[in-house]
Amino acid sequence: MRDQCRHDIDMALRETLHHFIQTIHKARVFAYCISVLIFASRLLYTEATVSYALFLVFLLAYPYVHRFICGHVKNDAVGARYGLLPDGALVGIMIIVAEFNLLVSVAIIAALVMGTLMVAKPRMLMINIGILLVSCGLSYLILDPNISTQGWLLTNIFSSILIVGYGGLVASLGFLNTSDLENRRREIDQDRILLQGIYNRLRPYVSPQLAASLETVGNMPTTRKKLTVFFSDIEGFTKLMDGLPEETMTPILNEYLNEMAEIAIEHGGTVDKFMGDGVMVFFGAPDSRGYAQDAVACVRMAVGMCAKLEELRNKWDREGISAGLHIRIGIHTGYCAVGNFGSRQRMDYTAIGGVVNIASRLESIAERDAILVSRVTWELVKGEVTGEMMSPVRVKGIAGAISIVSVKGMRNSETSFDAPRFRLLSTV
Helix, strand or coil: CHHHHHHHHHHHHHHHHCCCHHHHHHHHHHHHHHHHHHHHHHCCCCCCHHHHHHHHHHHHHHHHHHHHHHHHCCCCCCHHCCCCHHHHEEEEHHHHCCCCCCCHHHHHHHHHHHHHHHHHHHHHHHHHHHHHHHHHHHHHHHCCCCCCCCCCCCHHHHHHHHHHHHHHHHHHHHHHHHHHHHHHHHHHHHHHHHHHHHHHHHHHHCCHHHHHHHHCCCCCCCCCEEEEEEEEEEHHHHHHHHHHHHHHHHHHHHHHHHHHHHHHHCCCCCEEEECCCCCEEECCCCCCCHHHHHHHHHHHHHHHHHHHHHHHHHHHHCCCCCCCCCCEEEEEEEEEEEEEECCCCCEEEEECHHHHHHHHHHHHHHHCCEEEEEEHHHHHHCCCEEEEEECCEECCCCCCCCCCEEEECCCCCCCCCCCCCCCCCCCC
């Protein structure tokens, strides 16, 4: 029962020890056991004393005492490295006890060097050598040994075993550590490939600029920003769906949404949502180029979408598909709450507020292929956009009349807009 408890304690200690401490412990046990044999072999030629016997017992017990202390005081890589310093002091004492026997001294110093370099940098070895020299000097003054230049046969044999055996053991432990690191690297590579596959599948649903912001900021708090919000939908979409077979309608709608998203990305917009045939895009978050430039980019995007849809209609006509897709667009500028909204299971980075509602209402009252912008947006873009002032309108859910302008086009259609390239945020 006692042996079983001791075994359980030993196994628990091994499982919790840092791998550096475990590695150097194996080498330390081998080195000190052979050292005990080296010093015990001298008892065949000299008389035993109590102090000498206690010294041998201490050498046998030291590796286990050392492991216990390291495991409870400093159980990490730093503890393993600084735990080598007492070995330097002990080696200095052993050299004196061996009376400067050359082969014994070389053997235990070689063990110290290899053991230190197994888990520490050369700087730690230099410190350990310094401790060895100090310990050796103090031990010499205290013990006053007889200097010996010739060893006994059995002593030399065990010293040779220490040099060769310890060197082989350290090499094998180094190999095992390298193999373990290689296995861990392989596991990490497999996990990376798995995560990359998951990322590639999720990429169409998550904004790269949002992911980049999360990496740098850690979290994107909800803020109040001035945005230009865009809404569009297909005129008579329900009737259109009823008039076309599903195998025709699905690719047409997907092609339309894909082209609209590409245009939004090209102009620097953040595509917030696809709502059936509807599209919501906003400019000014997470990054902004200034209120006016954001608004101009939004209107330029809307003009580009109308032009692209005309190209698509002509293309579908040539393919014998009478889709007859026409869109309506509404744009408004103002302050919104923008950030992460939703539950713990599903979050969306989106904009909410009255500005979003007004943009949606303007889209709902727009004529076929028309772009309606609010007076607020018009004041920001009128230097680069042509338009016609319309009569103020009242819309559902909004108090007071809204001044609107119908956009006719860009004043300089050749002007390019150098905007950051954003991506889709979410689809619903």
